[in-house]
Amino acid sequence: MEGNTSLIDAVQQGNHQLISQLLEQHADIEATDEIGRTALMMAVQRNDVDAVAQLLVAGSDPNHRDTTELTPFICAGANGFTASLKLMAAAGADVASVNRFGGTALLPASEKGYLHTVEACLAVGVPIDHVNHLGWSALLEAVILGDGGRLYTDVVQTLHDAGASAHLQDFDGRSAVHYADEQKQNRVLEILTETLEDPQHPAVMEAKAFTADGDWSAASQTIQSALESDGDNLDLLYYAGYFLSLQGRCKESLEHYSRALEVAPDALEFYFYTAGCYRLMNQAEDALQEFDKGAALALENPFFLYHKSNYLRELGRHEEAIGVMEELVRRHPERYDFWFHTANSLRSLGRHEDAIKAIEYAIELQPNNSLYAKHKAQSEHLLANN
Template sequence: MTANNHKIQEALNILKKTPLDSIDEHGQSPLMHAVQKNDLLLTAACLNAGFSPNQKNRDQLSPFIAAAANGFSDVFQLLLAYQPQVTQTNQFGGTALLPSSEKGYLKVVQAAIRAGVPVDHVNRLGWTALLEAVILGDGGFLYQEIILELLRAQADVTIADFSGKNALDYAEELHQTKVLAILKKPYSDGYADVRALLRAEKYFEALKQIAPLPDDTQKLFFLGYTFEMIKDYSASAFYYSEGLALDRQFAFYLANLENKRDNPEKALDYLDGGVRSTNSEFLRYHKTNFLRKLGRHEEAIEETDQLLDELPNRVDYLFHKANSLKSLGNTAAAIEVLSQAKVIMPQNPLFEEQMNRLMSKK
């Protein structure tokens, strides 16, 4: 038995003796730890031992939503086999479909839709998955695909958020011309057959279908994405890098790819390069997601403050900043930031609830 196999066997033996109600100081079960490590084997062992994909930690996050929010598509599909509550939500009131749509995890979006996660669920910020894909996306190829999947599932384009704006309004405001065309329907671009094959996970057939299509940045995206799904990350990086020479949206695809390859610093380098060349709010925001995931909350706060300098009324940015402050143990500052969000959106009880939760722990 190799050293690695010995460690796995040791972990499995410990798991067999662990009570099903066992949680750590953060309210996290062994299943949550396995999911957050993107460890398919240990996730399967935890599920087989009886740990629930629905059990939430102290931040109201379950293993099911955690897998979706991190884009762990294999783990997410494994969790689906154990019949989780597909309508469950996180602290934002979002189902698995909302964070995956926000962060560009197309394969998770497709799996969530197939599993019956409600497509028009509205979270506590007044956003649906479609609104998140438009507002927090960049209108590029990946988000176009997510929006097409949501529309295919009959997502309602007319649902408006608390500001009274719907997906069409935001696409126009953000100058997402391709997204606007998709939302107005009907839409055709020559990739319908490729999409159907990717949805069915027929990746090699998709590559054959892509080959004769015109050479352009969209083709480079589909080649990079398809090889990423096959887990040939070197080939994927080649096509995404070819795209990056022509269009800065590929910085995001390369960052996600390096994150999958467990190269977080290189992922951040791609995001930083994109920010330097475009001053992109989209890339800066997603950089904060990477930093928070890495536990680098001081840097995440610094980046979030730059976003708030330009968009001081974005309560979602304030909420993320408060979470980072809480993680750093600065409860008073976190409460102050949440109070700012409450002033901006007084009709939303989310911020006061979070403030009360933090004050009860002081």
């Protein structure tokens, strides 16, 4: 047992030499902690690609489920950890596997705007039109939970080009086309209805050709050259920041996003991009401040608060995440998905009575969804045995 625990501890410490030593000593590679996480899951959650590679070579299972039914492969997709996702796919991960909400790795990647991860999911064969227990596909999530900005437009374009159905309907009988129209995501709507006429900046199109071969450096250089003569162009500033972030050059990326906000203070999507940069740099408080800046300027739009709650859960700050979700359901009581996620977070903290109340609101709004009834029954069981 001591050796088993040490392997998990070695991953938590990022001690690759110790990981190798323990693997050579035949430590139990599938040993788990109290919530069923293996050393591989720990490595994925830490975004420690070297440790992920070590453990996969040693035979760790990318399909092992923890007590929340999450696998390392799906976890990588949900957190935008593209390199780890590719390694696990090559090691035999079940690319069609789903989480407890019935979603593949592609769904949370699309929901959260992890474009590079979306591309990787599609490349390894994750099913494109899979529908989760909420009735949503990856494309539906990208529209419903996106903002129609440059990043999410590219996510939608990528899914559409790969064959995602724009007319697939959710449990309410509404499609991605309907939601894009309702939320006034004009460019997204043009993509989905194939009426897009306005081409992107020539430099952006040239840069994207380089990214098809994974040449982020050439893409960045192309955009930087264009910025020399068109330095206030928001598209160029966005792609300059995006391509730099993929190279780990987040401080430089921030400079471009900040410049975009100077040029156009109402281009609120850039607060999402700055938050993403701080996330990549593990500067949590700075990232949260950027979410708050966006939310303060978009009071009627749930986008920033919703993604802030996702990030707080990623940080393990579940009480704060619940506080944000409770604010969201106060502002948007018609959103059954917000009630559902609030209930799920409450249950994870053992607040079963509150979880039952929240899930009952979701049931009222969408009474035919069996997922809600299932979760209510689980919370009632946990409450009775508490």
